[in-house]
Amino acid sequence: MALAKLGAVVLDCPDPRALAGFYAEVLGGTVEGDDEWAVLKAPDGRSLAFQAAPGFVPPKWPAPDHSQQFHLDLTVDDLDAAEKGVLALGAGPLDTEDRSRTWRVYTDPAGHPFCLCAC
Known part of the structure; x- marks a missing residue:
């Protein structure tokens, strides 16, 4: 029995919405979130998240x-x-x-x- 399930893969970056937008153009899907945290919801149901990282x-x-x-x-x-x-x-x-x-x-x-x- 698993102890957990994968919630999301999160990429640190300087501009979460911009990077989520890049991957939305590559993979399709929609972007939700703000300047600190954004999530790409891909058409296949998977998600990729992006987190602001000062000094990245x-x-x-x-x-x-x-x-x-x-x-x-x-x-x-x-x-x-x-x-x-x-x-x-x-x-x-x-x-x-x-x-x-x-x-x-x-x-x-x-x-x-x-x-x-x-x-």
Whole structure:
């Protein structure tokens, strides 16, 4: 028997509503909340939360002496189309040169790494 159930994954960031808006554009869904706490409710019923963190410093990737803390794997049907979309929304490329792989790494506008993964 489990002792708990997962409530949400929460990302620290400087601007919760803005980062929730970025992920809403990538994943779909609606954003609720304010400048301190925002929640993206995705169409599949899952939620992703965003919390204001004064003095936020984004993780470094790849850097053996600085943990990336965590990352999101986002499954897509078309890597090239998804890449164009996330870059237009303000994502930054981290590891995208090897086009033979089934995944590519980016940062969201707050600097968190995430991967687009072909399904």
